[in-house]
Amino acid sequence: MLPKLDQLIVEFDKGVRTLLAPAHSRRPHPDQDIPDCELSDAERKHAARLMRINHCGEVCAQALYQGQALTARDPANQHAFTEAAFEEIEHLAWTERRIHELGGRTSLLNPLWYTGSLAIGITAGLLGDKWNLGFLSETEQQVARHLEEHLQKLPEQDQKSQAILAQMKTDELHHAEQADEHGAAPLPAPVKALMKLSSKVMTRSSYWL
Ligand SMILES: [Fe+2]
Ligand SMILES: [Fe+2]
Secondary structure, X not given: OOOXXXXXXXXXXXXXXXXXXXXXXXXXXOOOOOXXXXXXXXXXXXXXXXXXXXXXXHHHHHHHHHHHHHHOOOHHXXXXXXXXXXXXXXXXXXXXXXXXXXXXXXXXXXXXXXXXXXXXXHHHHHOOHHHHXXXXXHHHHHHHHHHHHHHHHOOOOOHHHHHHHHHHHHHHHHHHHHHHXXXXXXXOHHHHHHHHHHHHHHHHHHHHO
């Protein structure tokens, strides 16, 4: 189902806000009660870059959920993911604040990844709800695995970043389950492989840029 003009305007507005305005969290930030720690310059830079990758992933998540909302045929599916999309905004807020605390900056490539993810989300949506949901489920599962890798890579004493990623991982796995419950189709292996490849390009480039 092609999106209507009013939906496009609402989603365009969300996109501009994702890229330009600071995100806000309804839940408390997962690291709010954890004191900051001593990090060497190299550790701080490394942690900020890892969190930049995660922030970039959340920018992509915004675009994917927007693509889902624009193209879902079943209104129940359109509404089911409002909460998940809201949690993705919270993930943006948590990672953004932590990047700044670590003295880093968000990725210069965010507009590029946002646009690409929106195009992918809309394309998946146009193929039908079960493929759209299948794509969301696979994305969330890949993101959860990637967050687990980053939990291992972060400096051990950076408990603040770790608390953020641990809560994000819990949320992403819940989003994947939700997509499965709403009828996600398992994706063909070559599509999963292509998704892994593009996420590798995204993670490598946003570590540096
Ligand atoms: Fe997320
Ligand atoms: Fe998610």
